[in-house]
Amino acid sequence: MTLARTRPLTVAPPDTLADVSFDEAMEARIEEILAKYPTRQAALLPLLWLCQDRWGWISPGVMRAVAARLDLAPAHVAGVVTFYTMYQTTPPGKYLLQVCTTLSCQLCGTSGLAEHLREKLGIGFGETTPDGRFTLLDVQCLGACGEAPVIQVNNDYYTGMTPEKLDELLDGLQ
Amino acid sequence: MKPILLRARGEENSRSINTYLRLGGYAALKRALIMDPADVREEVKNSGLRGRGGAGFPAGVKWGFVPQSTTRPRYLICNADESEPGTFKDREIIHTEPHMLLEGIIIASYAIGANTAYIYIRGEFWTEAEILERAIAEACRKKYLGKDILRTGFDIDIHVHRGAGAYICGEETALIESIEGKRGQPRLKPPFPAVVGLFGCPTVVNNVETLACVPHIIEHGAEWFAGIGRDVRNSGPKLYGVSGHVEKPGVYELPMGTTFREIIYEHAGGIRGGKKLKAFIPGGSSCPVLPADRVDIPADFDSVAEAGSMLGSGGIIVMDETVDMVWALENLLTFYAHESCGQCTPCREGSDWALDIVRRIRAGHGQPRDLEALERISRHASQGMTICPLGDAFCGPIASFLKHFRHEFEDYIARAEPLPPKKLPVLPVRSDRGPFGI
Ligand SMILES: Cc1cc2nc3c(=O)[nH]c(=O)nc-3n(C[C@H](O)[C@H](O)[C@H](O)COP(=O)(O)O)c2cc1C
Ligand code: SF4
Ligand code: FES
Numbered sequence: 001m002t003l004a005r006t007r008p009l010t011v012a013p014p015d016t017l018a019d020v021s022f023d024e025a026m027e028a029r030i031e032e033i034l035a036k037y038p039t040r041q042a043a044l045l046p047l048l049w050l051c052q053d054r055w056g057w058i059s060p061g062v063m064r065a066v067a068a069r070l071d072l073a074p075a076h077v078a079g080v081v082t083f084y085t086m087y088q089t090t091p092p093g094k095y096l097l098q099v100c101t102t103l104s105c106q107l108c109g110t111s112g113l114a115e116h117l118r119e120k121l122g123i124g125f126g127e128t129t130p131d132g133r134f135t136l137l138d139v140q141c142l143g144a145c146g147e148a149p150v151i152q153v154n155n156d157y158y159t160g161m162t163p164e165k166l167d168e169l170l171d172g173l174q
Numbered sequence: 175m176k177p178i179l180l181r182a183r184g185e186e187n188s189r190s191i192n193t194y195l196r197l198g199g200y201a202a203l204k205r206a207l208i209m210d211p212a213d214v215r216e217e218v219k220n221s222g223l224r225g226r227g228g229a230g231f232p233a234g235v236k237w238g239f240v241p242q243s244t245t246r247p248r249y250l251i252c253n254a255d256e257s258e259p260g261t262f263k264d265r266e267i268i269h270t271e272p273h274m275l276l277e278g279i280i281i282a283s284y285a286i287g288a289n290t291a292y293i294y295i296r297g298e299f300w301t302e303a304e305i306l307e308r309a310i311a312e313a314c315r316k317k318y319l320g321k322d323i324l325r326t327g328f329d330i331d332i333h334v335h336r337g338a339g340a341y342i343c344g345e346e347t348a349l350i351e352s353i354e355g356k357r358g359q360p361r362l363k364p365p366f367p368a369v370v371g372l373f374g375c376p377t378v379v380n381n382v383e384t385l386a387c388v389p390h391i392i393e394h395g396a397e398w399f400a401g402i403g404r405d406v407r408n409s410g411p412k413l414y415g416v417s418g419h420v421e422k423p424g425v426y427e428l429p430m431g432t433t434f435r436e437i438i439y440e441h442a443g444g445i446r447g448g449k450k451l452k453a454f455i456p457g458g459s460s461c462p463v464l465p466a467d468r469v470d471i472p473a474d475f476d477s478v479a480e481a482g483s484m485l486g487s488g489g490i491i492v493m494d495e496t497v498d499m500v501w502a503l504e505n506l507l508t509f510y511a512h513e514s515c516g517q518c519t520p521c522r523e524g525s526d527w528a529l530d531i532v533r534r535i536r537a538g539h540g541q542p543r544d545l546e547a548l549e550r551i552s553r554h555a556s557q558g559m560t561i562c563p564l565g566d567a568f569c570g571p572i573a574s575f576l577k578h579f580r581h582e583f584e585d586y587i588a589r590a591e592p593l594p595p596k597k598l599p600v601l602p603v604r605s606d607r608g609p610f611g612i
Contacts, residue, residue: 036331036333037333037353038247038373039354039355039373041354041355041356042353042354042355042373043355044355044356045335045336045337045338045352045353045355046335046336048338049297049336049338070355072355076356079357080355080356080357083340083357083358084297084337084338084339084340084357084358085338085339085340086297086298086338086339087338087339101505101508102259102459102505102509103259103260103418103459103491103502103505103506103509104259104260104417104418104423104491106505107417107418107419107491107493107497108417108418108419139298139339140259140341140509140512140513141257141258141259141260141261141341141459141509142298143256143257143261143262143264143265143296143298143299144262144265145259145260145261145262145415145417145418145423145489145491146262146415146416146417146423146424146425147262147423148417148418148423152298155300155301156300156301157301
C-alpha cells in the first residue's frame with residue numbers, strides 16, 4: 001500500500017491563460033458564491049480559489065477575468081492575489097510539496113527532511129523540478145504541530161514525516 | 175475530568191449528525207431558542223467563559239457590546255484561522271464533532287441577533303473546510319439551519335470562507351477585511367467590530383473552541399461550567415496542545431488551571447528521550463517563553479499572566495535542554511518578519527531588523543550593542559505602538575528570550591568575530607547635472 005493519496009494538480013500552461021472565460025459549470029459555482037455575501041467584492045477570495053482549482057495557478061489573464069466578473073479594479077485583484085501566499089502566480093509542478101519550517105516542526109526534525117528533499121529532487125525551496133512534477137516550498141506553521149514534522153502536498157497533510165516515509169510518498173506521487 | 179469538547183474522539187462516525195444527536199446534540203439549541211436572547215447572553219457571562227482565541231476576553235461581555243436596537247444586519251464570525259504557531263486545537267474539534275461547533279455558532283448568533291454567520295478557516299485546512307461543508311449540509315437537511323429553524327421563526331445561515339495563507343488574518347479585523355475581499359490588513363480600533371465590523375455592521379468574532387463550549391453551558395448551566403477550573407475567571411474545560419520535545423504530543427482536554435507539570439509530564443508523557451526540560455512557550459508562539467522552573471504554575475489565564483506570560487491559545491511548545499535559544503528566537507522571528515502585514519513601520523521594519531540582528535548573532539558576528547538594539551526594538555514595536563497586536567506578538571518573544579536566556583546570546587557575542595569592514599559602494603557621479611536636475 002502506498003502512503004500517497006494526493007491527486008496531481010491540473011496546471012494550465014501560460015499561453016492558454018492569456019485570455020480566460022468561465023464555462024457554465026464555473027458560472028453556476030460563481031452564482032452560488034455570490035449568494036453568500038451582500039457585496040460582490042466579498043466573492044473575490046472564493047472565486048480565486050475556484051480559478052486556482054481549475055487552472056492550477058492565477059495568471060494575469062485570470063486576474064483580469066476575475067476583476068471583470070466582480071466589477072473590481074484589476075489592481076485591487078492583483079494586490080489581493082499577491083498578499084496571500086497560497087495563490088500561485090507562476091505555474092507550479094503537479095505536486096506542491098510544502099514543508100513546515102516553524103518551531104514545533106523544526107524541533108522534531110524538519111531540517112533533515114528539507115535536506116533530504118533537496119538532495120533527492122535536486123531543487124531548492126521555491127523551485128520546480130525540470131519535469132514539472134514537483135514544486136518545493138517552505139511554509140509557516142500548518143496548524144498540526146502535534147503531529148510534527150508536517151508536510152502538505154496540494155490539499156493533503158502528511159504528518160510525522162521521516163526520510164523513509166518521504167521516499168515512499170514521493171514514489172507514490174506520479 | 176471526563177472529556178467534554180473531545181468526548182467523541184476516537185468514536186466511529188463522530189462527525190455525522192446522527193452520532194451527534196445520539197450524544198444529546200442540538201438539545202441545547204432547542205433550549206436556547208425558547209430563552210430570551212438576553213438570558214442566553216447572561217448565562218454565558220455567568221459561566222465565566224473567556225475567549226480561547228488568545229486574548230481571553232469574556233465571551234458573554236463581548237456579545238453584550240452588540241447594539242440591540244439596530245436595524246442593520248448583525249454578523250457572527252467563527253475564527254478557525256488557527257494560525258498561531260504551536261496551536262492545533264480547533265482542528266481537533268472540527269475533526270471530532272463539527273456539529274458541536276455549528277450548534278455553538280447557531281446559539282451565539284441567536285444570542286446576538288445575527289442571521290448570517292461565517293466560519294473563516296485557514297486556506298491550508300482544505301479537509302477541515304470539507305468536513306464543515308458536509309456538516310452544514312446535514313444540519314440544513316434536518317432544519318437546524320436555514321429559514322425558520324425548528325419552527326421558531328429564527329433564520330440562520332452559516333457559510334464557510336476559506337483564507338489563503340496569511341497569519342495576520344487570524345486577527346479579527348484583518349479577518350473581516352479578508353472576508354470582504356481585501357488584503358488582510360488590520361483596522362484601527364475603535365470602532366470595535368461589535369459596533370462596526372463585517373460590511374460595516376455589528377459583528378462578533380469568536381474562536382472555534384470558545385463557540386464549542388457554548389452548547390454545554392446552555393445545557394448544563396453557567397454554574398456547572400464555572401465549577402470546572404480554578405475560579406469563575408478561569409473556568410471550563412481547556413484544550414491544551416502540546417508540541418515539541420515531548421513523548422506524546424497532541425491535544426489534551428483538561429480542567430482550566432491544570433499545572434504545566436501535569437500537562438507535560440503526565441499527559442504528554444514527559445520530555446522525549448529522558449532529557450531535561452529547558453523552557454516552554456505556554457500558549458502559542460507569541461506568548462513570552464518561560465524557563466523550566468515555572469513548570470508548576472497552573473495553566474490558566476490569570477496564573478500565566480502573573481508569571482509574566484500569557485495562556486494565549488493554550489498551545490504549549492516544549493523545548494528540551496539541547497535547544498539553542500538563539501536559534502529558537504531566530505526561528506520565531508523568521509515567522510513574524512514573514513507575516514507582518516506591512517502597514518506599521520515599527521512592525522514591518524522592526525521584525526525584519528530584529529531577525530537580521532539575531533541571524534547575525536548566531537552566525538558569529540554579534541556585537542555587545544546588539545542586545546540593546548533588540549530590547550529597543552521590542553519596546554518600540556509593542557504596547558499600542560502599532561495598529562494590531564502583531565507588534566507585541568514578536569516583541570514578547572524577544573524580551574522574554576533575552577530576560578531568561580540572555581547568557582546564551584552573550585556567549586555567542588563573546589565568541590564572535592568582527593565582520594570584515596564594509597566597503598562603501600561608490601556612487602556614480604553624474605557630472606552633467608547638479609542636484610535637483612538643475
Ligand atoms: C496576530 C494575531 C493573530 C491571531 N490569530 C488568531 C487565530 O488564529 N485564531 C483565533 O481564534 N484568534 C486569533 N487571534 C485573536 C483574534 O483577534 C480574536 O481576538 C479572537 O478570534 C476572538 O475570539 P475569542 O474571544 O473567542 O478568543 C489573533 C490575534 C492576533 C493579534
Ligand atoms: S502591527 Fe504589524 S501586522 Fe499589525 S497592522 Fe501593523 S504592520 Fe500589520
Ligand atoms: S510548527 Fe509545523 S505545523 Fe505547526
